[in-house]
Amino acid sequence: MPQTQSYYDLDLPARLLLGPGPSMVHPRVLRAMATPLVGYLDPSYLAVMDETQELLRMVFQTQNPLTLALPGTGSAGMEAALYNFIEEGDPVLICVAGYFGERMVEMAARARADVRRIDAPWGQVISERQVAQALDERPAKLVAIVHGETSTGIAQPLHGIAEVVHRHGALLVVDTVASLGGVSVPVDEIGIDICYTGSQKCLSAPPGLAPITVGPRAEAALAARTTRVQSWYLDLTLQRKYWNAERVYHHTGPASMMFALREALRLVAEEGLTARFERHARVSRLLWEGLEARGLSMLVPPEYRLASLTTVRVPAGADEAGLRGRLLAEYGVDIAGALGALKGRYWRVGLMGHSCRPENVVTLLGALDRVLAG
Numbered sequence: 442m443p444q445t446q447s448y449y450d451l452d453l454p455a456r457l458l459l460g461p462g463p464s465m466v467h468p469r470v471l472r473a474m475a476t477p478l479v480g481y482l483d484p485s486y487l488a489v490m491d492e493t494q495e496l497l498r499m500v501f502q503t504q505n506p507l508t509l510a511l512p513g514t515g516s517a518g519m520e521a522a523l524y525n526f527i528e529e530g531d532p533v534l535i536c537v538a539g540y541f542g543e544r545m546v547e548m549a550a551r552a553r554a555d556v557r558r559i560d561a562p563w564g565q566v567i568s569e570r571q572v573a574q575a576l577d578e579r580p581a582k583l584v585a586i587v588h589g590e591t592s593t594g595i596a597q598p599l600h601g602i603a604e605v606v607h608r609h610g611a612l613l614v615v616d617t618v619a620s621l622g623g624v625s626v627p628v629d630e631i632g633i634d635i636c637y638t639g640s641q642k643c644l645s646a647p648p649g650l651a652p653i654t655v656g657p658r659a660e661a662a663l664a665a666r667t668t669r670v671q672s673w674y675l676d677l678t679l680q681r682k683y684w685n686a687e688r689v690y691h692h693t694g695p696a697s698m699m700f701a702l703r704e705a706l707r708l709v710a711e712e713g714l715t716a717r718f719e720r721h722a723r724v725s726r727l728l729w730e731g732l733e734a735r736g737l738s739m740l741v742p743p744e745y746r747l748a749s750l751t752t753v754r755v756p757a758g759a760d761e762a763g764l765r766g767r768l769l770a771e772y773g774v775d776i777a778g779a780l781g782a783l784k785g786r787y788w789r790v791g792l793m794g795h796s797c798r799p800e801n802v803v804t805l806l807g808a809l810d811r812v813l814a815g
């Protein structure tokens with residue numbers, strides 16, 4: 442074994458990130474990450490946390506005091522959203538219409554909930570009637586559902602389901618990892634009790650933070666727990682004390698990530714939520730028209746299609762992974778294959794945050810033309 446080995450400076454290829462996340466990061470966000478570090482209780486860092494919290498309320502469209510960014514990726518948000526509100530044996534209802542609904546079932550089972558599920562075939566949405574029927578049969582403490590199912594590209598309607606869930610006295614947990622910041626999710630208007638996302642998709646910061654917001658009904662449920670939250674790290678009653686005026690040390694604040702998220706959210710605020718949602722809708726239509734013009738079909742019907750993620754059927758007989766590999770190797774364009782039952786038959790194209798630009802759609806369609814031509 443040599444005693445020393447030389448490693449070279451990182452020199453990764455430039456990629457156009459058009460998969461299900463991470464998305465492209467604005468240079469301003471990268472610059473913010475290079476800001477020199479300060480201590481986790483430094484007044485200047487606490488001010489950054491406060492500003493980030495305010496900006497998160499803007500993007501969640503909520504007034505919820507309990508709004509913060511957990512260290513960890515979107516799955517940390519999912520665990521926090523479930524573990525903080527489930528005690529052993531609690532009845533919960535999970536809506537499954539794809540891969541991430543399945544992940545929620547797995548997590549709720551690990552939290553020792555009494556888990557029931559309702560399913561929709563991949564590519565379809567869960568109906569209000571299904572939720573009502575399930576809750577009529579047996580009440581649940583909590584109902585969890587994915588808004589933007591990244592495995593299929595559906596945008597799950599939420600208003601009717603929220604109404605049904607509340608009529609039955611349950612809490613509504615919504616996963617917006619693939620949609621928040623690209624598609625409107627007005628948390629307070631819909632009445633979502635617990636909503637979480639990830640930093641790396643439509644918010645266009647690097648992966649590593651999981652913003653979450655908790656409404657008054659859910660806060661009351663948290664206060665009424667008789668047992669401690671299973672996870673010490675994700676316990677929102679502890680996390681909250683670092684974010685509120687108490688400023689109690691809980692973990693070392695991930696400063697560079699917080700600088701990045703704050704800058705990414707500042708970009709959202711500068712663009713304006715309405716303009717941002719319109720951009721995602723407009724640019725995704727450009728993609729869909731381009732795909733249709735090439736005879737390529739999509740899994741999800743237009744009325745339920747998620748602007749930030751599209752599942753495209755691979756032409757019959759084509760080599761799914763081979764063509765995707767060529768897009769990456771020859772054109773630097775990164776799209777993803779599909780998961781589960783759709784694997785090998787669909788591609789997933791993300792138009793999220795800073796990736797969601799007409800010039801990127803044109804580049805992808807041009808590159809696709811070349812690889813499909815042989």
Ligand SMILES: Cc1ncc(COP(=O)(O)O)c(C=O)c1O
Nearest residue numbers: 514515516541589591618619639
């Ligand atoms: C809808 C949805 N939920 C949860 C997750 C998990 O997020 P992460 O991979 O950041 O842990 C993802 C990631 O792709 C997702 O798309």
